[in-house]
Amino acid sequence: MKKLLLVLLCAFALVFLGCDQNESESYSLGEYAPFKDGEEISLKSVSGASVSLVRTSKGFVLKGSDKIVMLDIFGTFCAPCKAEAPHLMDYQLNHDDFMLIGLITFEQISDKDVIEKFIKPFNAYYFIANEGEKNERLISQVLADIGYDSALSLPFKVVLKGGKYELLSDNLGERGGKEALYYLGAVSSELVAKDLEKIRKK
Numbered sequence: 001m002k003k004l005l006l007v008l009l010c011a012f013a014l015v016f017l018g019c020d021q022n023e024s025e026s027y028s029l030g031e032y033a034p035f036k037d038g039e040e041i042s043l044k045s046v047s048g049a050s051v052s053l054v055r056t057s058k059g060f061v062l063k064g065s066d067k068i069v070m071l072d073i074f075g076t077f078c079a080p081c082k083a084e085a086p087h088l089m090d091y092q093l094n095h096d097d098f099m100l101i102g103l104i105t106f107e108q109i110s111d112k113d114v115i116e117k118f119i120k121p122f123n124a125y126y127f128i129a130n131e132g133e134k135n136e137r138l139i140s141q142v143l144a145d146i147g148y149d150s151a152l153s154l155p156f157k158v159v160l161k162g163g164k165y166e167l168l169s170d171n172l173g174e175r176g177g178k179e180a181l182y183y184l185g186a187v188s189s190e191l192v193a194k195d196l197e198k199i200r201k202k
Contacts, residue, residue: 032140035060041138043101043129046111046119051101051127053138056163059145062099066162068196072102073139074155076109076118080186081155085124087189091196092126098196102128103135106154146181157183159199166199 035055042052052063062069074081092100114130129135142158146165158181159166167179171187
């Protein structure tokens with residue numbers, strides 16, 4: 001009950017305060033059950049499609065696939081999330097070896113509202129999971145895996161290839177140009193393309 005109350009309070013604050021590259025909320029959901037090597041997490045999209053991620057010693061891999069996976073932690077209320085959705089969709093359409101998985105957080109919203117208020121108006125026809133505690137557990141594991149313990153701003157992305165987190169460019173220029181295992185805030189289509197091409201060539 002306390003966990004649900006915290007999530008609702010965070011969602012309330014973000015809805016009324018807005019969400020941009022400079023605003024953040026603490027992502028502190030208490031204890032979670034860490035994933036064990038080989039454990040699967042089945043995710044269902046708001047449109048009814050399903051995928052499974054398999055835990056590796058260094059991250060997650062898409063079951064039965066060698067695609068590069070981008071996990072996008074976001075909220076449908078978040079302005080930068082809306083702005084970047086169309087170009088992320090275009091990128092996926094043009095790259096068969098890439099899959100974008102959106103993980104909704106900081107809000108309680110019906111699948112129908114995700115479709116009507118986010119997917120359709122912002123051309124975000126990629127895989128979006130709206131699974132509450134399942135999303136929270138996966139997000140908590142991702143943040144623990146990469147050692148991220150600061151306040152979480154939305155959108156927040158990680159990229160995995162072969163079950164391992166990949167280094168990404170400093171998209172906001174806040175890390176002095178140093179690479180890290182995440183994008184924090186909105187990211188341009190040009191930077192995504194540049195980073196993923198570099199990851200492919202490794």
